[in-house]
Amino acid sequence: ITPAAGLVSILKRRVSLEGANSSIPAAPKPVSKRKVRFREPDEGLDHDEVGGDSWLLLLLLCLATVVISVGGTALYCTFGDAQSSVCTDFSHNMDFYIGRVQRGMDELKHWL
Secondary structure, X not given: OOOOOOOOOHHHHHHXXXXXXXXXXXXXXXXXXXOOOOOOOOXXXXXXXXXXXXHHHHHHHHXXXXXXXXXXXXXXXXXXOOOOHHHHHHHHHHHHHHHHXXXXXXXXXXXX
């Protein structure tokens, strides 16, 4: 591998600078002092209380995603290409799940 013209490796440059200045001792770098201050977190907010209703938000987002997905596919199959493989699979799945819901409702009615 040949390096591109005009490019110098950082490592080679450092080695060449150190080799050229080996007779001159390097000046020590000034040490900078930093002040670090710690503070206690605010006691006003409890992390358990802040995120208490996040499960409800997650549930609502999941339900919205399912409704948008199923609704979008239903709209596509209604107004688009109803003979596509997506629509045939969708109709088979909907028949299966709606049939199971109807059977469950019939059993519930019979039980009541």
